[in-house]
Amino acid sequence: MMIGLGFRREMLDWDMSAVQADFFEVAPENWIYRDLAPLHALIESGRPVHLHGVALNLGGTAALDQSFLRDLRKLINALGRPLYSDHLAASGDSHQLYDLFAVPFTAPQARRVADRICAVQDALGMRIAIENTTWYTNIGTMPEADFLGMVLERADCQLLLDLNNLSVNHKNHGGLSPCEFVQRLGMGRVSYMHVAGHEFDPRFDLFMDTHSQPVEAHTQQLATRLAERHGTPVLLEWDNDVPGIDVINEELSCLRTSMTT
Numbered sequence: 141m142m143i144g145l146g147f148r149r150e151m152l153d154w155d156m157s158a159v160q161a162d163f164f165e166v167a168p169e170n171w172i173y174r175d176l177a178p179l180h181a182l183i184e185s186g187r188p189v190h191l192h193g194v195a196l197n198l199g200g201t202a203a204l205d206q207s208f209l210r211d212l213r214k215l216i217n218a219l220g221r222p223l224y225s226d227h228l229a230a231s232g233d234s235h236q237l238y239d240l241f242a243v244p245f246t247a248p249q250a251r252r253v254a255d256r257i258c259a260v261q262d263a264l265g266m267r268i269a270i271e272n273t274t275w276y277t278n279i280g281t282m283p284e285a286d287f288l289g290m291v292l293e294r295a296d297c298q299l300l301l302d303l304n305n306l307s308v309n310h311k312n313h314g315g316l317s318p319c320e321f322v323q324r325l326g327m328g329r330v331s332y333m334h335v336a337g338h339e340f341d342p343r344f345d346l347f348m349d350t351h352s353q354p355v356e357a358h359t360q361q362l363a364t365r366l367a368e369r370h371g372t373p374v375l376l377e378w379d380n381d382v383p384g385i386d387v388i389n390e391e392l393s394c395l396r397t398s399m400t401t
Contacts, residue, residue, distance in 0.1 A: 144375035199230035199243035225269035245280025245287040254294035269298035274349040302334040332373040351379035
């Protein structure tokens with residue numbers, strides 16, 4: 141089973157040959173104007189590097205940034221056309237918001253966002269994946285799983301299924317459990333899965349998608365079942381308070397061991 145890791149700047153000085161990951165993921169916005177040698181070294185070691193963006197603004201209303209799309213296409217080609225994904229959220233219109241904001245769960249919004257995804261796919265010359273996101277407040281007339289399914293179908297795109305986000309949303313808002321959400325949506329369009337940890341913030345009385353803790357047992361168990369049943373790769377995200385290589389390898393090993401026992 142394929143187990144991946146989000147490659148972060150804190151890891152640039154690591155001996156990546158010692159990291160027990162089969163593939164990696166980076167934010168393209170951080171690499172468009174940088175030396176790609178570290179990424180090529182990972183690829184040459186036989187471990188693909190996928191791209192997971194934060195700035196495409198699929199849920200926004202401003203025109204898509206054609207200059208960014210041209211730069212992104214060059215990066216994709218330079219890395220051998222790996223998988224590319226971004227979030228089903230708004231990240232800025234007049235300026236970059238440095239956060240991800242939910243799209244209202246309505247049929248008109250699903251059609252609008254799907255059309256933006258189609259435009260991106262046409263510009264890049266490839267199918268992309270979208271990630272289900274955490275949200276802390278939202279409006280709408282549709283269940284999230286139905287909204288997401290409608291976007292996927294209309295755009296004919298793939299899904300980067302974030303199981304941690306499902307857990308955070310369920311804890312904060314109720315509704316379908318992560319397992320029920322996946323059952324309702326299906327796995328037919330899933331390219332791979334994200335797992336991560338999160339924290340409770342008493343200031344807001346909400347669980348926050350911090351990517352700063354080990355993966356919860358129930359999220360790991362769901363990822364294991366889905367990976368075993370569908371052969372879907374799993375990637376560990378750890379973005380804040382990044383620990384040392386030993387802790388990261390322990391987390392990767394837990395995912396791998398649970399899939400082989």
